[in-house]
Amino acid sequence: MPTVNGASVARAGDAFQTEYSVTRAYLLVALVALFGGVLTGLFQGLEHAGVNLYPHLTPVVQSYYQGLSIHGVLNALVWTTFFISGFLPFVLIHSLGRPLANRRLAWGAFWLMLAGLVAAAIPLLANAATVLFTFYPPMKAHWAFYVGLTLVVVATWLVTLNLVLTYRAWRREHRGERIPLPAFMCLITFVMWTIASLGIAAEMLFMMIPWSLGLVQGTDALMARVLFWYTGHPIVYFWLLPAYISWYVFVPRQAGGRLYSDPLARVSFIMFLVLSTPLGFHHQFADPGISEAWKFVHALITFAVFFPSLMTFFNVVASLESGGRAHGAHGWVSWIFKLPWGDPSLACQVLAMFTFTFGGIGGLINGSANLNLLVHNTAWIVGHLHLTIGTAASLTYIGITYWLVPVLWGRELWSRRLALAQAWLWAFGMLIFSHSLHAAGLLGMPRRTMISAAPYIQPGWPHYMKLTGIGGTILFVSALLYFLNMVLTMTASRRAVQPVPEFAEAISGAEEAPSFLDSFPIWLSASAGLIIVAYGPTLYRLLMTTTYDSPGFRVW
């Protein structure tokens, strides 16, 4: 059996054959989705720069907005969910040193998720679900779109179930031991997501699915938005926490150092569990029908959840610094240059962290109700989302695959230099792309709009629209290099058993963390309590007063 801090690799692969197959399956789907997403992304960017390719794409893609819907669903929902559902169980089994509790359940979850994806993809590709990835009613897509996405969510619950069962099996074998940090973080991530996804599940099961099937006649836009955003903000933590996990438990060792503080890392994740969900109104600051007082409460919790991200920033940077110093750096800054930048996995992730600093600051601005009114629904938000999910999460996932795919396929990474070029191109392209969108947003350019065709283009926008196209094209080139490298790694690269990276040791270890930190009931109760306080009164009022009288519209 592999141990927590150092698996004997070949044996690990043998012990976890089924798990590795499942993770491979998830990764393949994730990569295909990412490819579709970046391809449509290129078309969005070019449209902003005045090169509208959509008229040439019919009948495959009917409109800019169909392309935009595909882009959002594939990149924000599919690439992330499939990657996470493949990666975190991989981390958990290595951390606990035991296989998943139920391997049939693992395959079942994958096939259910894939079936859901196919069900949602058919109407999406057939232009029957051009509703963007937020699918606000009373725009009405084909029912299969809602059923498919619901199945994807249900499949993630099965992943949660399997992780929890695996943890319980481990606990029976290891009474009184501390939960290893990587496993603790994987559990927190999926449990947090399961609580958070109850909103979208309720929206789907009680509103969208019966309505799209014609079982009920009407729906209500505000109620749907409240349920959607109950899930819609914590979903970004579902995307982000797996990146944090990698930064905490793999990157310090990749950098040649140690994790600075295990206790602080545990505290951060507990705070994410408790604080991620009760703050969705900060996406609805501009909505009528929700009282300003509750919006302020959600703004407060939005600021509070910035705290564990600041803790993560400190902990991860301090860990990197220990790596730089281990390579002989002495000064205040020189440790940055002493990091092993030649390792593409590390390069991707450190660049992702750097980018995320700005994403975090932008997030604070979005969460501030007063400033939010200037940027709500503008291109600024798109710029923000591409720094966070598009880089902090995605570039980290890409960095992870630079070691994970070689491990799973038993082949060397096809080209390290290509991977390094890809990492820097992504960071560089995103700098241009995201800066342009932030700036255009401050000038009032709306998001999610076929802007080149708009009659109200304002002074200053065209400059940034062109830069958006240029940045987007650089990102697309970077993505092509990535896919080339991945495909060749899987199929043509030299066969060699690749070691699973060992987890980083901690300078300040788990033994310095009070053991009540590992007590899930406390934190689950805190999470539920805060959600009831933050959402209860508004949800109760809406349930009592809402009349579901909006019919459905097909507006595309």
Added chain:
Amino acid sequence: MKQGTTIYLYELAWILPSVAIPVGMLVALLVTAFGAHIHMPGMVGRVNPNKVDSSPPFDRPGLVQLAPGRYEVNMVAQTWSFNPNEIHVPAGSDVTFVATSRDVVHGFFIPRTATNIMLIPGQIARITAHFDHPGTYPFFCHEYCGLLHHMMAGQIVVEPEQTSASAGGQ
């Protein structure tokens, strides 16, 4: 590295300002809300989206003068237009937009201002803007609302003060 205390000291040195930042931002938020009167949209009321045309005040879309320099615009949004889509007011006016949607979710945004609100079918939206300087101010829908979403726009013409106000329909 000396372990234990040193680590705790560094952690503490980071944690204290990390608490101060969110608290400071919250204070700033409350100061601008109650000191500078920057408010978010709140509760106004419901309107049946199927009966917008017969529900006051939306049965008579257009500009209403409440007092000198104070106006209200009753506005209906639908795919893919605003009614009214052009408004004339004198400089120095406070204009309150009372708006809703009769179909899907729309938005109402005057770029580079905080006049930024969602128009949700079933909900009455209310937001006030102040216009000091003569000029033409565009507004447009900033929430995806279908194939011609990018065409959904209008304008506010702020005239030098002596001109009388009028509302153009569509």
